[in-house]
Amino acid sequence: xxxxxxxxxxxVKRFKKRVIRREYTTLKTELVRILTGKRKxxxxxxxxxxxxxxxxxxxxxxxxGIVGRNGSGKSTLLKLMTxxxxxxxGTIEVAGRISALLDLGAGFHPDFTGRENILINGxxxxxxxxxxxxxxxxxxxxxxxxxxxxxxxxxxxxxMFMRLAFAVATHVNPEILIIDEILAVGDEHxxxxxxxxxxxxxxxxxxxxxxxxxxxxxxxxxDLAAWIDGGVIRMLGPPAEVIEAYRQAVTAAEAxxxxxxxxxxxxxxxxxxxxxxxxxxxxxxTAVALFDAAGHETAAIASDAGLDVxxxxxxxxxPLELTVALVSxxxxxxxxxxxxxxxxxxxxxxxxxxxxxxxxxxxxxxHSPGVGAxxxxxxxxTITVDAPGVGLLRPVHVWxxx
Amino acid sequence: MLKNLxxxxxxxxxxxxxxxxxxxxxYRASVLGFLWTFLNPTLSMLVYAFVFGFLLKSGQPAYxxxxxxxxxxxxxxxxxxxxxxxxxxxxxxxxxxxxxxxxVLPATVVATNLLNYLLSLPLLIxxxxxYGQWPTxxxxxxxxxxxxxxxxxxxxxxLVSAFNVALRDxxxxxxxxxxxxxFLTPIVWSMSSVPADYQxxxxxxxxxxxxxxxxxxxxxxxxxxxxxxxxxxxxxSLVVMWLSAGVFERRREEFAELV
Numbered sequence: 193x194x195x196x197x198x199x200x201x202x203x204v205k206r207f208k209k210r211v212i213r214r215e216y217t218t219l220k221t222e223l224v225r226i227l228t229g230k231r232k233x234x235x236x237x238x239x240x241x242x243x244x245x246x247x248x249x250x251x252x253x254x255x256x257g258i259v260g261r262n263g264s265g266k267s268t269l270l271k272l273m274t275x276x277x278x279x280x281x282g283t284i285e286v287a288g289r290i291s292a293l294l295d296l297g298a299g300f301h302p303d304f305t306g307r308e309n310i311l312i313n314g315x316x317x318x319x320x321x322x323x324x325x326x327x328x329x330x331x332x333x334x335x336x337x338x339x340x341x342x343x344x345x346x347x348x349x350x351x352m353f354m355r356l357a358f359a360v361a362t363h364v365n366p367e368i369l370i371i372d373e374i375l376a377v378g379d380e381h382x383x384x385x386x387x388x389x390x391x392x393x394x395x396x397x398x399x400x401x402x403x404x405x406x407x408x409x410x411x412x413x414x415d416l417a418a419w420i421d422g423g424v425i426r427m428l429g430p431p432a433e434v435i436e437a438y439r440q441a442v443t444a445a446e447a448x449x450x451x452x453x454x455x456x457x458x459x460x461x462x463x464x465x466x467x468x469x470x471x472x473x474x475x476x477x478t479a480v481a482l483f484d485a486a487g488h489e490t491a492a493i494a495s496d497a498g499l500d501v502x503x504x505x506x507x508x509x510x511p512l513e514l515t516v517a518l519v520s521x522x523x524x525x526x527x528x529x530x531x532x533x534x535x536x537x538x539x540x541x542x543x544x545x546x547x548x549x550x551x552x553x554x555x556x557x558x559h560s561p562g563v564g565a566x567x568x569x570x571x572x573x574t575i576t577v578d579a580p581g582v583g584l585l586r587p588v589h590v591w592x593x594x
Numbered sequence: 595m596l597k598n599l600x601x602x603x604x605x606x607x608x609x610x611x612x613x614x615x616x617x618x619x620x621y622r623a624s625v626l627g628f629l630w631t632f633l634n635p636t637l638s639m640l641v642y643a644f645v646f647g648f649l650l651k652s653g654q655p656a657y658x659x660x661x662x663x664x665x666x667x668x669x670x671x672x673x674x675x676x677x678x679x680x681x682x683x684x685x686x687x688x689x690x691x692x693x694x695x696x697x698v699l700p701a702t703v704v705a706t707n708l709l710n711y712l713l714s715l716p717l718l719i720x721x722x723x724x725y726g727q728w729p730t731x732x733x734x735x736x737x738x739x740x741x742x743x744x745x746x747x748x749x750x751x752x753l754v755s756a757f758n759v760a761l762r763d764x765x766x767x768x769x770x771x772x773x774x775x776x777f778l779t780p781i782v783w784s785m786s787s788v789p790a791d792y793q794x795x796x797x798x799x800x801x802x803x804x805x806x807x808x809x810x811x812x813x814x815x816x817x818x819x820x821x822x823x824x825x826x827x828x829x830x831s832l833v834v835m836w837l838s839a840g841v842f843e844r845r846r847e848e849f850a851e852l853v
Contacts, residue, residue, distance in 0.1 A: 271850070277850055292691075295692075298692045311611065316608065321611070
């Protein structure tokens with residue numbers, strides 16, 4: 193347990209439908225329920241099963257991104273982890289103080305000043321009065337409200353309100369932070385600042401659970417991604433892979449909707465269809481190697497130099513597609529696909545990489561056309577430069593001081 | 595019950611902050627501000643004193659004082675339960691967005707009204723002195739009475755607020771029951787005006803009757819109240835509290851889903 197912030201075992205959550213078959217809650221049914229002390233057994237027709245058995249282990253200090261379409265059970269899962277809901281079945285073990293940013297400004301009172309609201313909101317979020325008072329000035333400084341801090345909150349613009357609420361919520365100093373779609377608070381300057389605050393949390397070894405539709409954030413920022421679909425965890429693993437699978441499933445669902453008119457995307461809680469027929473492993477990669485311009489196998493290369501990627505697989509007659517990509521921290525920088533038929537070897541020559549220094553990966557995958565790859569082979573690649581630059585791209589450039 | 599009270603103690607900072615805020619918020623942006631704490635019961639007292647003391651000519655000496663002694667604990671009782679009924683069901687924002695100890699919500703309503711009651715006590719003493727009724731040392735019993743009354747109110751408020759989440763009719767039913775109980779409790783009338791045979795029934799059937807009668811003994815009659823009904827009220831209050839804490843505990847899991 194000490195290694196894990198969360199251990200969820202077979203978590204099921206059912207919500208009772210309030211009005212089924214003319215069964216309203218009446219005084220009589222309530223009284224019967226109180227007197228007999230029995231809860232009516234939940235029959236399949238009078239409940240909605242939002243989560244259908246979730247097993248999830250979140251290691252301490254990890255950042256996990258939860259993705260999935262609307263109505264897939266993400267928010268229910270967060271509320272269960274936070275303790276707002278209790279699971280119908282299964283167990284949830286938590287180790288550490290949780291701060292949940294499911295909604296900003298819980299308990300804010302419009303007639304009170306920013307300062308007064310910081311105090312009450314901080315206490316609601318689990319701080320002691322002394323802790324809030326000690327943090328007061330830091331929070332005020334972070335929110336950047338200036339003199340407005342002593343004005344009534346109802347006079348605030350919505351941006352000011354959110355900034356204040358976010359400032360309080362992130363100063364609770366939790367061990368586990370649960371965030372639901374609220375990283376995009378305020379203007380660009382404040383967004384950068386809140387992102388820096390989140391990164392600070394991450395670096396100080398706190399566990400972060402993030403629900404978002406911004407897949408880029410998940411791939412850049414998370415160590416682990418979970419894809420929830422139709423109330424179960426459909427995939428758990430490295431963000432880049434999970435997101436890729438999720439994107440393919442959404443694309444497939446869209447295609448299906450367009451073709452058949454059936455609304456694979458509109459019914460809430462319904463699982464997305466399988467991305468495509470399960471990938472058939474017609475063949476497998478047997479060798480992936482990186483070579484420099486001189487023809488030597490390498491794992492480090494200068495930014496301005498050329499790179500050859502050599503890929504070998506077991507030959508088959510059917511047409512195949514070969515994809516080679518350059519990946520950085522889960523984001524694809526460049527990806528190219530070529531069709532191959534009846535051969536077992538291909539070589540991709542890149543005359544100049546033109547990217548900044550750092551650690552990258554070259555990935556290769558082979559698959560039937562229109563089908564996701566069964567297996568992706570990765571090779572690490574270190575890019576070195578003679579004169580460092582900042583950013584992602586490294587175009588051919590020269591300085592001419594005058 | 596003990597678990598509930600222990601948690602309440604654990605969240606006392608939250609309870610206190612919310613209570614203070616409630617007191618402050620109530621009269622914020624009003625010109626007379628905090629004075630309304632005293633003005634509200636005084637105005638009600640004047641209305642009732644006019645109707646029952648002047649128009650209907652109650653024979654009680656110092657009728658406004660006689661009335662006020664009973665009216666203040668009654669306001670504590672009825673406002674707590676009336677406002678407490680929807681205290682959980684109205685706070686969707688807190689219950690569904692943060693992990694929030696639900697019992698703090700009804701407790702805040704009760705604490706706010708308790709403070710209001712205690713704050714208007716000087717006004718009561720002052721009114722008594724206007725009628726030449728100086729407090730005697732019988733008033734030491736005031737504090738045990740307030741404690742028993744608070745337990746009773748907290749218990750009922752827990753119960754009503756917990757059920758009101760699933761059954762919103764309750765908050766309206768409660769208001770009507772309160773109005774009925776107002777006239778079944780010796781507030782505008784005196785216990786002595788009830789035929790002797792029925793006095794016991796009134797005292798034991800309505801816990802508020804016994805409490806109000808006891809308040810009147812110590813402030814108005816300057817005598818010790820009959821201990822038997824008080825003992826009964828104490829037992830009733832503890833039983834109600836024990837039951838409702840259990841009910842509240844069992845139901846609170848559903849609050850977040852139902853509000």
